[in-house]
Amino acid sequence: MIVELSHRITEGMVTYPGVPGPVLGSHLTREDSREVYAPGTEFHLGTISMACNTGTYVDTPHHRYADGPDLSQVPVERLADLPGMVVRAEGRPSVGMDLLDGLDVRGMAVLLHTGWDRHFGTDEYRHAHPYLEAEAAAWLAEQGAALVGIDSLNIDATPPRGERPAHTLLLAAGIPLVEHLTGLAGLPDSGFRFHAAPPMVAGLGTFPVRAYAVL
Template sequence: MMRSVVDLSHPITDGMVTVPGLPGPKIGQFRSHAESAPNYAPGTSFQFGHFDMISQTGTYLDSPFHRYPDGVDLSGLPLASTVDLPIELITAGGPVDASTLEGRDVEGKAVLFQTGWDRHWGTAAYAVGHPHITRDGAHYLADNGAVLVGFDASNVDDTTDPERPAHTVLLGRGVVVVEHLRGLDRLPHDLRHWRFHAAPLAVAGMGTSPVRAYAVLVSSPTSESVPSS
């Protein structure tokens, strides 16, 4: 069985900025190969890493607890809502409202929005003026059975709106959110044989976790493979 995998996540690097104003990760070593070597046989060593970072780092997933104090946290989130999901890929250049989504089959799917905003990653332009999902767009997704919503921009919400309607509606209806995706333009037009995965860490008492988001193709006689990355 042949497989192709497309990585849809940003690498996490020491000090990187994901959200301006929030601290970047500190990545280092608890114990290096050289430091661990005396504990083992000659030629044997291990590296023990250490990182300190907030949950909103890199490509990350929001569970309902991110928005609601009584919502499901990461440890209670069903894996079925984050992995092996059929994909509905939607191209959007501006606000995503219900009319943008009319007629799209989102039931039971990871609905991924390709806005192209990931081209601004790492620049000052990334955090401002980005596409977003409107309140009625969020209601459409929830009402029509979307399981997960993924966005290749810095926020599913218009960050000038303090009510954060997209997060409020989606997470309130149990639709998990993945932000800061990248490379959605590498996915093929025909996604019938592809599945999306973005499992978070199962951390109790937290609402958000970095993820390694990716899409997988299980080949079929009519499917077309792309290079793995």
């Protein structure tokens, strides 16, 4: 069984305040392609212009650190076919050590289920969202988590502007982050494999993914 964990990307959608929505277009329309191909044969070659922080996306170390591995340099085994676990934090303002202490997270995709994805696409999604506390982020890095994901606007608190301790600590440890997940309520606490691999784009630190779990 496969569980979808990504938001659908649509024309003009707002993922993060101030980040422009994607613009869809055509390099070659179906109508124009009829002049190129044999009768009865047509194709559409689409284009998209968007910020990399759109929909459900992965942050690699290069997103935070200029010399960190980018999308093309993070090994695919850090992004796909990872053993997964869900940390339940619905109704809480943040994810702290009280939810993590005692867990064996080494080599795991640790997915933080806050339930905030129910607000995606609304103004409420952007305000007072759940996040990962700095102490908990440091612990996940020390314990060797393979990847950390959250179904919220940001893995750090926003605002304040400036410091982003979860990004800083986890990406410094080479741990990819997946933000704006959805559907975590449909997963068991453990016993699944998690996938969130982006295309191998050199020089970029963030890109949308088709995140999913295999039960």
